[in-house]
Amino acid sequence: MSLTFRIVPCFTLILIVSLCASTISFSKEDTPQTAEISRLVKALKKGSIPSRLEAADNLASYGAKARRAYPDLLKAMKRARKAEDVTSYLSAILAVTDDHEDAFELFLQNWMQ
């Protein structure tokens, strides 16, 4: 009896923890929107210039939901040489976050060169 009483709560606890973990994992990985944003961020990091620009445009359409792309957008903006490309990344940054200070500074730095 005593062993049974000790094993049941342990199993229950494990079951509950694993259920919670799987729920969290499922909600995080399996939303198509999140998956798409991840794919776009990846394109932003490793894609060619046209695919980076396309990714930035697409990320902008997600608005604040693509907030996590901000650091990579900033990096892409830093790497860009053409004014129109810089503007595309800036537009995406304006769309995904309210924090524009660094982006503006970057734009002006490029402009001064």
Next chain:
Amino acid sequence: MKGGKSKKRQNMNEYLLHLGEANPVTDDLISLIFHLQSNRDIYKFTLSKILFQYTTERPELMDQWLTQLPANAEVVIGIAENMGEEALQFWPRILPILEQAPRPTLRLVISLDDLNHNEIVDFVIEGYRREIATKSLFLSYDLKQYQKILVKLAGSNPDIDAFIQLRMNEQEFYELGTQVITNGTLTPSLSELLNDTLATRLIDTLATTTLSPEEVDASSANKLTIQDSQRLCKLIGLLGPTSAPHIEALMQASRPDAPVTQRDNCIWALAQSKKLTSQLQTYFEQFLSIDASELASAIDETSKKIPIKTRDDRWTLTVVDTNTYFKQRKSLSQYDGTAPDLTPLYAAAFLLKHDAGHQQAQALAEALYQADLKLIDHDGMRAVLSNSSDALEKVIMEHPTILDVSRYGIVGFTSHLRAVVAWTTPMETLASAKANKPEELNALISDGLASNRRARVINTAVLLQAMDQPLHPDHQSILVEKLGSVDLRDEVRLYLSVLAKGAPTLELVSVLQQMKSETLEADVAKTVNNMLLHFDADLGSEGSEGSMGVRVN
């Protein structure tokens, strides 16, 4: 170094312009632009363009610009300029800052289709007056822009001209009037007002000095007066003298002891009268008793003095602007001094135009025709030579109705032709006399076209071009023959324009096809192609038999 800095600044502005494409237009983005306003490297144009682009995204922003930017009027007007007609809704609010940014405002006003707003008229008139007062000696860019708008305004509203006149003094109105006459559309009331102003001014000008031919060379002041009188006569002529004071002024300006070039223009102006009054008849008849051969030798003498320049055996035109080319001025003044007196020709032309049966005028016209004067019609020269010289083209564009030979051009021809430009020719004058006798007129035209004198053929072609009737088969045959054997490429355009009124005969079509296979200048090739297509369509619509087996390749 300065160039490098300027280039860098330009590049920076071009770069910054892309900021206008940033979207969404957030408040801090706008703040950034406001912040940039203080940077002296940024053009106002750049800021206006960026802010305009933001306004298209967020129209409510215009209100913000108008509130926040009164101190930076140039930028606000620049935004409005980009908006075009849309800006009119903000006009009352833009108005207080217009004077702070006249040049962008000018550009804005020029871009508008609808100018009939009191504020715009006020702004333009005041700006024009200011320019006249400060820069009367030079036609500044702004003055030209103001004139351009006023010319547009004067033709757009029947009431505006009187309003314009009320606001201007006599000099300002005169300056504007000359622009309107040559470049604009005249309303009847403006035409009348201008005619009075010009006639008064002509009388005043004539009264300032005695104008004998000897004094012309003696004093440059006199020369200026003559040029002014010539100009006034031409302007009155273009308007068409309508009242007794205009006629009186012109008669005084064209009196026998006046310099020849002045007489030439003033008589021409007089001949633009719409009616043949007994006063005018008596006046013109006094010039009819001359010896045609004397006039012919005078013209000959003048034509010999025309400087000749040749290039590739083509006609070459030397356009001389006395203001620019001092070296050429001497030859111009020689030409001025020896210009033949064409008064008898103009007198006969006027009398025959109004009374084809005027016997004395008929006789003179016949004699002048037989004397084979070396004259080329003013319109003929334009038609033939306009493609030969960019410079002439420019002069014609600037002065579409006034081509003042004595001031702007001396025509230098190759050995094929030397001629003096005239307002009318014996061919045209004689044609007026035969206006009611179609057979005689046709014979005259055939004779003119068949002539081996180049000027005469050109003058006849110009006459045919102006006639409002289909081309006579005989005339067409002669012209087709000329076109086929033409080594005078400049006339081709003129002949083609006349032949376009003709029938698609086998001869004409084959000459055109022959031309098509040759190397032609682009505009001539286009005309030939169009004519062939047009003729082919005509023939096609008449049935397949009618196409004479000729096909356009």
